[in-house]
Amino acid sequence: MSGPLLSVQDLRVTFAPGAPGQPPARAVDGVSFALAAGGSLAIVGETGSGKTTLARALLGLHPAGSVSGSVQLGGQELVELDEGRWRPLRWKRIALAVQNAGTAFDPVYRMGEQIVEPLREHLGLSSAEAAARAAALVAQVGLAERHLRAYPHQLSGGEKQRLMLAMALSCEPEILIVDEPTSGQDMLARAQVIALLRHIRAQRGTALLLISHDLAAVAQLAEQVAVLYAGKLAEVGAARDVLSAPRHPYTWGLLNAYPNMSTARDLSGIRGQMPDPAHPPTGCRFHPRCTQAVDKCRRVEPPLQAHGGRLLACHLGGLQALLRADGLRKTFTTNGHLGPAQNIEAVRDVSLEVYEGEVVGLVGETGSGKSTLGRLLVGLLSPEAGSIAFEGNPLALNNSSASKRLRRRIQLIPQDPFDSVSPYLSVGQIVREPLDVQGTDTPVKRAEQVQDALAAVGLPTLDAFLARHPHELSGGQLQRVVIARALVLEPKLIVADEPVSMLDASEQAKLITLLKAIQNERGIGLLLISHDLALVRKVADRILVMRDGQIIEGGPSSRVIAQPQHDYTRALLRAAPSFDWYSASSNGDRP
Amino acid sequence: MKRRALGFLVSLWAVLTLNFLLPRLLPGDPLAALLDPNSSAYVFNSTTRASLAAYYGLDRPLAQQYADYLAGALQGDLGQSIRLNQPVGELLRAHLPWTLLLTLTALGAASLLGVLGGAEAAWRRGSAADKALVAASVIASNAPVVFTGMILLIVFGAKLDWLPLAGGRTAFARYDTPWDAARDYAAHLVLPAATLTLALVGSKFLLVRNSMIGVLGEDYMLVARAKGLSTGRLKRHHALRNAIVPFVHHLAAHAGFALTGALFIETLFNYPGMGRLVFESVVARDYPLIQGVFVVVSVLVLSANLLADWLSYRLDPRLREAP
Ligand SMILES: Nc1ncnc2c1ncn2[C@@H]1O[C@H](COP(=O)(O)OP(=O)(O)OP(=O)(O)O)[C@@H](O)[C@H]1O
Ligand code: SF4
Ligand SMILES: [Mg+2]
Numbered sequence A: 001m002s003g004p005l006l007s008v009q010d011l012r013v014t015f016a017p018g019a020p021g022q023p024p025a026r027a028v029d030g031v032s033f034a035l036a037a038g039g040s041l042a043i044v045g046e047t048g049s050g051k052t053t054l055a056r057a058l059l060g061l062h063p064a065g066s067v068s069g070s071v072q073l074g075g076q077e078l079v080e081l082d083e084g085r086w087r088p089l090r091w092k093r094i095a096l097a098v099q100n101a102g103t104a105f106d107p108v109y110r111m112g113e114q115i116v117e118p119l120r121e122h123l124g125l126s127s128a129e130a131a132a133r134a135a136a137l138v139a140q141v142g143l144a145e146r147h148l149r150a151y152p153h154q155l156s157g158g159e160k161q162r163l164m165l166a167m168a169l170s171c172e173p174e175i176l177i178v179d180e181p182t183s184g185q186d187m188l189a190r191a192q193v194i195a196l197l198r199h200i201r202a203q204r205g206t207a208l209l210l211i212s213h214d215l216a217a218v219a220q221l222a223e224q225v226a227v228l229y230a231g232k233l234a235e236v237g238a239a240r241d242v243l244s245a246p247r248h249p250y251t252w253g254l255l256n257a258y259p260n261m262s263t264a265r266d267l268s269g270i271r272g273q274m275p276d277p278a279h280p281p282t283g284c285r286f287h288p289r290c291t292q293a294v295d296k297c298r299r300v301e302p303p304l305q306a307h308g309g310r311l312l313a314c315h316l317g318g319l320q321a322l323l324r325a326d327g328l329r330k331t332f333t334t335n336g337h338l339g340p341a342q343n344i345e346a347v348r349d350v351s352l353e354v355y356e357g358e359v360v361g362l363v364g365e366t367g368s369g370k371s372t373l374g375r376l377l378v379g380l381l382s383p384e385a386g387s388i389a390f391e392g393n394p395l396a397l398n399n400s401s402a403s404k405r406l407r408r409r410i411q412l413i414p415q416d417p418f419d420s421v422s423p424y425l426s427v428g429q430i431v432r433e434p435l436d437v438q439g440t441d442t443p444v445k446r447a448e449q450v451q452d453a454l455a456a457v458g459l460p461t462l463d464a465f466l467a468r469h470p471h472e473l474s475g476g477q478l479q480r481v482v483i484a485r486a487l488v489l490e491p492k493l494i495v496a497d498e499p500v501s502m503l504d505a506s507e508q509a510k511l512i513t514l515l516k517a518i519q520n521e522r523g524i525g526l527l528l529i530s531h532d533l534a535l536v537r538k539v540a541d542r543i544l545v546m547r548d549g550q551i552i553e554g555g556p557s558s559r560v561i562a563q564p565q566h567d568y569t570r571a572l573l574r575a576a577p578s579f580d581w582y583s584a585s586s587n588g589d590r591p
Numbered sequence B: 001m002k003r004r005a006l007g008f009l010v011s012l013w014a015v016l017t018l019n020f021l022l023p024r025l026l027p028g029d030p031l032a033a034l035l036d037p038n039s040s041a042y043v044f045n046s047t048t049r050a051s052l053a054a055y056y057g058l059d060r061p062l063a064q065q066y067a068d069y070l071a072g073a074l075q076g077d078l079g080q081s082i083r084l085n086q087p088v089g090e091l092l093r094a095h096l097p098w099t100l101l102l103t104l105t106a107l108g109a110a111s112l113l114g115v116l117g118g119a120e121a122a123w124r125r126g127s128a129a130d131k132a133l134v135a136a137s138v139i140a141s142n143a144p145v146v147f148t149g150m151i152l153l154i155v156f157g158a159k160l161d162w163l164p165l166a167g168g169r170t171a172f173a174r175y176d177t178p179w180d181a182a183r184d185y186a187a188h189l190v191l192p193a194a195t196l197t198l199a200l201v202g203s204k205f206l207l208v209r210n211s212m213i214g215v216l217g218e219d220y221m222l223v224a225r226a227k228g229l230s231t232g233r234l235k236r237h238h239a240l241r242n243a244i245v246p247f248v249h250h251l252a253a254h255a256g257f258a259l260t261g262a263l264f265i266e267t268l269f270n271y272p273g274m275g276r277l278v279f280e281s282v283v284a285r286d287y288p289l290i291q292g293v294f295v296v297v298s299v300l301v302l303s304a305n306l307l308a309d310w311l312s313y314r315l316d317p318r319l320r321e322a323p
Helices: A051-058 A083-089 A111-123 A127-140 A157-169 A187-204 A215-221 A239-244 A249-257 A295-299 A370-378 A401-407 A427-438 A443-456 A475-487 A505-522 A533-539 A557-562 A567-575 A581-585 B002-025 B030-035 B046-056 B062-074 B088-123 B128-142 B145-159 B178-216 B219-226 B231-269 B274-283 B287-315
Strands: A006-015 A025-035 A040-044 A065-073 A094-097 A175-179 A207-211 A224-229 A232-238 A305-307 A310-312 A321-333 A343-355 A359-363 A385-390 A410-413 A493-497 A525-530 A542-547 A550-556
Touching (some): A025 A051, A040 A215, A157 A175, A187 A207, A207 A215, A232 A249, A343 A370, A359 A370, A370 A493, A410 A475, A427 A443, A443 A475, A475 A505, A533 A542, A550 A557, B002 B287, B030 B046, B088 B178, B128 B178, B178 B231, B219 B231, B231 B274
Parallel strands (some): A359 A525
Antiparallel strands (some): A006 A025, A321 A385
């Protein structure tokens, strides 16, 4: 067979506006992909991204929408086909297991009758043959014949979902489209559905188009992944690559928002909302939510282009490293009062990256060099060797105006708030201080910025509060003031060195959640330094483990926690309080 | 379903009891007045008066009256018509079949037209044909039956002289074959039935069209289409089959309306059903007959509802398990 089995070119589905005078909703807006015979492709994306609309368009089921572009099945053009010609293709060549199995069955007929229906219409089987086939099909999806005699309302959602699959498979289609086969199922049923789909593919060579936001299922079922955002493809590539190393900021956000059994991290969605398909943003559709958008993103739509083995629609070629440190080294020399002078290698050949909008946890026991590394990164110390680049620009430890401008975009939240603020300044003065140093804005503007920053950390913005002094504040309040001071310059990266260690447990949890919320909302990169793995894993996307001045292990939080590579990490994990027992026993779902 | 049947029996009992109590509780003692020579309602015919006195038995204790009444009613004894001096049961037996014939014919025709038209209009909603049908049915269901009846009568009866003007059959006719009889009955039935059909068909059409449109938007219709089924199968086997369920209930709820419509039309066409009987008995304050009609109409409406319950129970498997 030459060429792909299914080839989709510039497919668009538009829905007429709900009210006259409104623009039409462009639910699918120029999507192209191909599916080889026996191949598998997953389409992933948030709710409302157009996945179901796309799936229906492939079967010519667009009751209210108008479809343009091209869909070719084995060379035959399907768009604009009339109903009469669609009929023999549907179910026999392309079948669809719909998203909502709960409402997908006609309530007045028994399941068996509904499964048998296409067998009789398409394959012309006798009723006895069709019944035998239906019995075999239900057995294949792990159900019994009694399920065939049941009416839809007599079955559970999971049973209906499987019967939907059985029905979709009945005519042995060349292409099976499955819309959210695992949603709303318990873990066991979900695993069974995945196993079933794998089995069917292996046995029959059915091509699979999987639509899902269950990324773990996608990883197990699809070779290719296409990420759909607001009706357009953002990233397309091999599932293994895309899911383990997402490159488009949206894919990256999607993976971070994905609940993974092996992570105990609190979920954080992608900031902002999916745009309304009737009013898509100009330029890159993702730009209002993208943490690294540049001016061009607002104006020009990025084309879907080949980029290192995959397709990517991003002007910047995907996720940018916010901070990149290479081969950093720092040695302290003790001055030898109590013995011979000694060299302490606090940081030894450390390289790391922090991406846009990412939370990286840096953990290690006390004395492992975490704080030194943090101070190197924010420029409070200068390394003996190695280099640091921020947003691609080298960060030099000099006072040139260029590096000052870069530096104000990296802020440090120090471990002990009392150390870092002058006891003689009021709250208002503390927060305003960095602005005064910069001296760029008018006093009124500065006052506003101070208010905003205080509001962001959940502190009062009353004058009475602004006039207070550090000793009049609780530890939690003072730490918030320090965070507000870091925020007031609108940094792109915050290095927080044990930001909550001075606080009690409840205040710790509150503050770390707040920090995460601010980070997510503003799209700031956050390097969170802590010895407390239990705390870090709640918010970090990635975890780096440091020991004796070196980074000995690093990776996605889920992986590091579920499958620590290093004994040292395991020891840290054991030491972490309130560690959920199940995380340790589950295998990482992601490759 | 058992509960529905039980409900039917309870309602039946309530209707009969109400029928027993109402005249006895009415102010002014209307029953006693029938037998009171000083009252304006006094029944002069002595045999009628005797049978009324026996039927109501006002001199007996109330419990006894009630027991006698129930026993009589269940055997079809509903008293004696004052005006016609005949047993009410007998009068009803003579006239009810005509009314039933008219009502059921019209209900059947209106249902058939409403269902087929409604289904087709929903399938092609928005088309010119759909819009025309909707407009026509709104007009038809709002036009007074007397008005449409008159028009039909003038056009087909008087002007074109195709159909008989009045009556249920040709007077004094003798039929050679049953076929001749049927033809004569049918010819007399056409105009009244058409009038009633016109009055009924609009709401049926609109209801079926609406519920069909609802069904067509259901996920299972999308799946049925995705399965590549033929249009006929989609339309009838899936869409109409589901849309018909609410229709059945509508039909039952509409039975009372159809019956009253039939009574009006019968007077218009001088059809031998209960229509004339009812109006004349109301004018003459023929209480026993009015009450008899009330009981019969109530029983018919109750039965229609029971039938509808049973039908929808057959049609919708979801109801079978409902308590
Ligand atoms: N019939 C319709 N008329 C108008 N707009 C529609 C219609 N169907 C879908 N849409 C819109 O198209 C967009 C895409 O919807 P779609 O159902 O394809 O999303 P999805 O990606 O499948 O979401 P989910 O993950 O929740 O299933 C949404 O904004 C939706 O409101
Ligand atoms: S960087 Fe620009 S083009 Fe790339 S995803 Fe963000 S907004 Fe879109
Ligand atoms: Mg969907």
